[in-house]
Amino acid sequence: MDRNTRARLRHALVARYPWVTDREWGPAAVEAGECDGCGAEARLVRTCGPASGEYVGRRCAAALGPDAWCDGHEDDAASALAWLSALPGEADLVARVWWVATGEVAPPPGGAGLALAQLGMPAP
Numbered sequence: 515m516d517r518n519t520r521a522r523l524r525h526a527l528v529a530r531y532p533w534v535t536d537r538e539w540g541p542a543a544v545e546a547g548e549c550d551g552c553g554a555e556a557r558l559v560r561t562c563g564p565a566s567g568e569y570v571g572r573r574c575a576a577a578l579g580p581d582a583w584c585d586g587h588e589d590d591a592a593s594a595l596a597w598l599s600a601l602p603g604e605a606d607l608v609a610r611v612w613w614v615a616t617g618e619v620a621p622p623p624g625g626a627g628l629a630l631a632q633l634g635m636p637a638p
């Protein structure tokens with residue numbers, strides 16, 4: 515995927531999912547990758563609790579709750595958990611496509627077309 519295609523994809527994603535560029539939580543706020551807890555969901559927040567510095571996705575964050583953050587960051591925990599629970603069901607897919615659009619990860623075999631089709635979005 516070339517630069518211009520990635521730029522078009524970023525614009526399309528931001529128009530539909532403005533939360534992707536949030537600097538505090540979400541795909542733009544963490545290093546691209548899978549959840550450190552389960553390895554099977556997109557990582558969307560960084561925690562600082564007992565397992566300090568872990569990046570977790572929605573399911574693991576919900577399971578850990580505020581304990582995933584340290585005592586000094588109770589407010590962050592509350593806003594992160596609220597932010598995550600407001601995401602649409604397809605948020606993991608959106609995050610993975612976002613990382614392709616930013617060039618952080620290579621497109622999956624066969625390109626990003628399948629993921630976009632699953633989101634109901636045209637190829638950029």
Ligand SMILES: [Zn+2]
Pocket residue numbers: 549550551552553554555570571572573574575
């Ligand atoms: Zn997880």
Ligand SMILES: [Zn+2]
Pocket residue numbers: 562563583584585586587
């Ligand atoms: Zn903390």
